[in-house]
Amino acid sequence: MSIFLERYSLLLILLFCMGLMEPQLAAKISLVDTDLDVQIAEISSGSILKQVLWGGLFLFFLAKHCLNTRLISEGQRFQLALLLLLVICLVFFISALWSSYPAVSIKRTIFQLIFVFTVMSATLYSYQHGLIGRNIKYAAYSAFFMLAVTVVLGTAFHPSGDMVGYAKGKNALGMNMLCLVLMLTLFYKSVNEKVKNASYLIAIALVVLLLSQSKTSMFILLLFALLTLLPSFSLRLVMASLFVLFVTLFIIFPSYMHYFGSMDTLLGVVSDETLTGRGFIWNTLYYDLHYFDKFGLGYGYGSYFGVPELPYFFDNRFSFLRFISSTHNGYLDMLLHVGTVLSLCVMCVFFKLANYIKDKYFFAALILPVVHNFTESSVVKDDSMVWFFMIFIISYSCIKGDFNAKNRLAG
Template sequence: MKLLNFFKEYGFLIVLLSLSGVFTPDFSPKGHLLDLDLNHMSEVKSGSDSFKQVFWILLSSLYSVLLIKYKENFSYQLAVRQLKLPIIFLCIVILILFTSCLWSKFPLLSFKRVVFQLLLYWVLIQAYVFSYIAGTLVKNVRLLCFIVLVMLIISVLFGSGINPYFELAGYTQSKNNMGAILAILILLSYIIFHNNNELEGNKKILALLFIALLFTVSKTSIALVLLYFVLINLPNIALKSFLWLSIFFTICVFTTFPIITYYLNDYWHIGQIVEPVFMTGRGVIWDNIYYDLNFFSKLNYGYGYGSYFGTPVPPYFFDDDYSFLQYINSAHNGYIELLSQVGTLSLFLISFYFLMFVKKNSNFLLAALSFPVFYNISEPAFFRDQHIVWIFSLLLLCITYTPLRCKSYVNNVK
């Protein structure tokens, strides 16, 4: 009983600690190649890691017991009812990903990764709901910030937290990973603190997180955090105009235009107009993937979820012993990576996600959408295992569709 009560109040913290990499820290010396993101295969194959399998199955079991105990609880039912649309969306996502196993080159691998996604969604939503109704969201996030900062200090003291370029990589494989975790932690904390009138008392810890983020020298994460704080101060109409135009343009360039031109027999994609060295080699990576999808007629349905990169057999046009492409294990673009896995269905999934925010007016929540929109231009995060940016995208849905402040909520339902 005590264990269940503990997970009811602090399960959200445990989940976020795991997703932030605290339970699987990397205290080994940081080498030069790590900054090129060539060692992310363990992340891509996270569904096959034994520790993570046991961890998520255990959490899923505990939350199943909690559900049985509290399913008749009024506050729990109300919170779940508020999350009805996000839950429907995630059910559709899982259905599409499961369906993609039918045409996957590695059906068992795809199936395993979809099951992992299902467990992840289940645990994340349950952890959020129980922390929400217990009124411990703020406490959980504050503890998360403190523990991450402590882990950063430990990594530096161990001599493994700084890479050869004197950038803060912390307890992760690279400074870009650490930068993404810190950036998401800043935005998530700011939103939750703001929603619960706890911002003033937590500004110091946010300042420490931002200082740590600066030491990572992760340009993308720093720029997107700064953009967030600019956007929240814009008039709502200006913010919405910028946000929806950005979403529309980005989806069109990376997904819609290639799909439409493919069916018109006049195939066009961004890889044809950017230089191969564009964004440190992303131009040639994108061009290879788009060419692959056209050459093997895979643009309709893709290769199946998790069946392009991170498989026993590398993609055909990346299997070159004399090119750096042999080391590439992601599209370095979330839109293109999802396109390579589920084809035209990726347009539906991404559009459906953003459409759920159309009628929302909070600057603090809408501005946060800019992070996954722009981050996915340079790194893949959509529907990707335990990627912290995808987790943040899911939590944005939960926070947006449970608008009442925690303390007010708890008082109202008692």
């Protein structure tokens, strides 16, 4: 059992993050329904499966590291990346001090700590066994099998024609397929551990992505393809500029307008109809932060949505806002969690972590969390596929860097 978990815990994590352990076979209707599902799931504190899986894997890897301290102690980059991610968790723990729901903040922070440690450890042990590519391949097979099941059941497609398959909606399915395409491509292009039949798996995932009609996922894939054409320096410059732009637009500028400017000016920048109603959600959230003077410290990690009490400006039975359970913007989400200064500290940590990625294709893959976090709250967010993907590519890059450094010293 121990060897199996060392080899295939990454597969179990992939299956869970892709929703394959708890497939949604019923028809999905709209964005509001998805938000309501998320809200109910958060209030119910998650499933027994989630608690058993993550708790079990965390304890397993904790015991493995205690028994084999050499494996992790020899990886300097891996240690530093893990430490930096745990610093983010520490910031969230501290935010419980001013949260109206400290127990919720602490519980959700503990899960993030478990999630980060477990994903990084699973990647490390899978790398040691040379099975990362096989784990990804088996996850792809599982996803395609479940999609075939939904086709047979007649629930694969939404009445509008979008493919939703086993996921909660077309965007969730599109994101799963995008992550598969990127991971398979990375191991096809950049890594010595080749995945058998990778080109066929990529082709199938691309077809499903197109059938899902997830515009965001297709746009990110196009950006990734374009970024890989750039020289390394230009690629890093573009990625850094894009990241700084989003941080400035959604954290620095709104905070400046709160303290030194006019909120009317801020709320007039983005129209309510922007990105299928996201503008209205964002403006409401910024006004909430301004009205209750929460730009300084925020509400505490995980203490705004998914708590027993609806946010003040969302508690309107005549508005669709009462069904919303997400900011639909990860940068704004961080501002809600911990306020301006701590949000910028967290963003600096992410910037530092990106520097550990030396491979061109892996660095280009960061376009996924950077851009997707603009349209959805997907980074440091429960067990989202985007958050997993980000931790995975950082972990792999650090492990690979440590391995190469060790070989140079040995040589």
